[in-house]
Amino acid sequence: MGKYKGEGSLAVRPKTTEEVSRILKHCNERNLAVVPQGGNTGLVGGSVPVFDEIIVSMARLNEVKSIDPLSGVLVCQAGCILQHLDDRVAKEGLMMPLDLGAKGSCHIGGNISTNAGGIRYLRYGSLHGSVLGLEVVLANGEVLDVLQSLRKDTTGYDLKQLFIGAEGTLGLVTAAAIHCPPRPKAKNATFLACATFSKVLETFRKAKADLGEILSAFEFLDKESLDLAVGTYEDVKSPLPGSPERFYVLLETSGSNEDHDNEKLHAFLEAALESGAISDGAVAQDGTQLKAFWRIREGVPEALNTHKAMYKYDLSIPQSTMYGLVEDMRARVGDRAYTVGYGHLGDGNLHLNVVADAYSEELTSLIEPFVYERTAELGGSVSAEHGLGQMKADCIGYTKGDSAVSLMRLVKKTLDPKGILNPYKVLPLPGEVTPPQDS
Incomplete structure (x- = not known):
């Protein structure tokens, strides 16, 4: 967004975990702060240096180490681009459990470090569930290897969870083992109009009940969002031109049997129309139209950026x-x-x-x-x-309440006692008062 700008006198581009380890060991000994960078697609200034931190780019750690088609486990380095990973696992009939607008440039290490969500969250949940193991370099250069690829493991504390969403403040993620679900054989999308937001909620309740296991995404946008995207880009067009409604829904289904999925989808749409939950709708007739529907949703944040x-x-x-x-x-x-x-x-x-x-x-x-x-x-x-x-x-x-923030500070102090890892991020500076939870 151009909101945060920073300058650094040094940027390093390690290619191996061992090089990351040597960098952090050196910086820790000399009290030099570092800021990790992935694809620089973040929106909260997490990868921007505040003062003169050393920039550690993860871009060269981009190796896919292994893919197991049977278990669906991908093991890769942190600098792999999300879209490249999705293309790679597609060859094995799999898909990444994560899909973002920035997938063409964001790094999986950054996704994990921010616990990115995206449009597949409804179906596949968060990265706290999809990430099976991590390799992390700690502040003192020690390599924490919990990169196992088992779906079930209850031996002690689940240490990897500490680093998912920590934004590089507790350690630098260098590799990950990720569970990738089977790639759907059939996919469809509908663009629906609803008179009120309560009708949007009613449509969602019906979709969960009637579509069940094939419901993969349920996005909403108000008329202001739609008008902005359509008015900004020539290639963004409403499937329901002239619709007077205030709200719109982009619903996607995915499954293994096209006939079965289409039957369920059309039954849902008929019921939603009959009940008055939706007033109008359009069903994608092919892959091109499906992409055109998603272009509307993707066009909204792009139009805002203008x-x-x-x-x-x-x-x-x-x-x-x-x-x-x-x-x-x-x-x-x-x-x-x-x-x-x-x-x-x-x-x-x-x-x-x-x-x-x-x-x-x-x-x-x-x-x-x-x-x-x-x-x-x-x-x-x-x-x-x-x-x-x-x-x-x-x-x-x-x-978060005071007790939770205090415990977070304790974890930070334990893993990064000198405070060199991505300082000034995630937690308020010591002595600063955070707003009360019940404000």
């Missing part, structure tokens, strides 16, 4: 109340900015965005800290899938 000022929030909120925050924000900023809401409804992930022609103190004060306070009141999380980085390090208290 504005000079963008306030971007990645929030996790109970599904029944999540759109209320968008309406509240729209009322607060009025015509000072353009407010849109969209996201992964299936897992309660709201992307709230406010864009304007220029940043201003007035607009910022209307948005923050209101957006975080309201999220806390709704029982949500200030970060659903983008991480905290430097953008939200001071906001962790809105979601």
